[in-house]
Amino acid sequence: MNSLQVNLCKKTFPGVSQAPPHQALASIKFSIKRGQFACITGPSGCGKTTLLNILAGLDHDYDGEIHLPLTSEHQKAVIGYVFQAPRLLPWRTVGQNLTLIKDRSASTVDVSELLSLTGLTDFCHAYPDRLSTGMQRRLALARAFVVEPDLLLLDEPFTSLDEPTAARLRLLLLEIWRRHSTTVIFVTHDLREAIQLGQRIIRLTGAPGKVDLDIPILLSPTERSDTQVVEAWRTRILQAG
Ligand SMILES: Nc1ncnc2c1ncn2[C@@H]1O[C@H](COP(=O)(O)OP(=O)(O)OP(=O)(O)O)[C@@H](O)[C@H]1O
Ligand SMILES: [Mg+2]
Structure with a gap:
């Protein structure tokens, strides 16, 4: 099916x-x-x-x-979920929020490329509470993509992002x-x-x-x-x- x-x-x-x-x-x-x-x-x-x-x-x-x-491969589907309110790991940096999830999956996604695509490269070592709501949303999006769902x-x-973003x-x-x-x-x-x-x-x-x-x-x-x-x-x- x-x-x-x-x-x-x-x-x-x-x-x-x-x-x-x-x-x-x-x-x-x-x-x-x-x-x-x-x-x-x-x-x-x-x-x-x-x-x-x-x-x-x-x-x-x-x-x-x-x-x-x-x-x-007829394995269980990998699911990525971007929650209505970004649920990030506050004690991990932006980069770690991505690599931790990636390492638990068989994903081959390039984390640096994903950071670049979502405009977060300069914040790789920052903690989520230092990010604006829009940046937290972008990180939540990157985190769902990182598992190649x-x-x-x-x-x-x-929601809550400016229209160009x-x-x-x-x-x-x-x-x-x-x-x-x-x-x-x-x-x-x-x-x-x-x-x-x-x-x-x-x-x-x-x-x-x-x-x-x-x-x-x-x-x-x-x-x-x-x-x-x-x-x-x-x-x-x-x-x-
Ligand atoms: N854990 C819960 N316990 C009790 N009622 C709940 C719970 N979660 C949601 N509901 C109720 O179920 C209904 C549907 O909620 P849901 O959050 O799925 O709506 P939604 O369509 O996502 O709304 P929104 O567009 O505001 O996000 C609402 O009446 C809500 O109050
Ligand atoms: Mg809802």
Whole structure:
């Protein structure tokens, strides 16, 4: 099986104190072919992060089935996860945050090249608390790339970045995706960003979260950077469903 297959019926969080249990996800069913770049959109609280945590194997408490794609060597898929809030090792330098993860994987990625691509070369020996939020986001991105993932999960990775930096990192993400034929699931609440990046948009509604739209985005790279084309698709998607 070479696609990611998701068939979730229900995900409920237990109630805390007197609060009743909370059903975060209902019917989530889709499959993503190996190498496809899919974007997941939906309003705050509809369960996007909950879904990524399940796909990443961080949460096993759900009803349903997930089948991860096999690698070409039929081994367990390597997953890279860029969390919604960068989770870095504060007691390790920027360089060590990358090499520690790399050394635990079979990755052949060049860490210096990755530092250069993300504009962090000069901060290789700095600790994460000396970095701006945007720089921490770039490091979190580099850390997900360093394992050469078969499945890359990104949870609003470019939020809080200035637009030129976000645009540069989107291009970097696309370049790495094309090079490694990684399957990508990119969560964003920004429909324009989803249209610029994704081959497909899966829209969730809440609550509980369920899929209400799943459409291919048939655009060339040139069309994706054309504001008018993106706006036309945005209108079409907003009116769909
Ligand atoms: N650990 C938890 N315990 C209880 N409820 C939770 C927990 N994590 C998430 N939830 C609830 O599940 C729902 C979905 O949360 P989730 O973080 O997945 O939403 P989201 O779509 O990622 O939102 P955002 O766009 O704001 O990041 C929310 O109502 C949230 O309060
Ligand atoms: Mg979230």
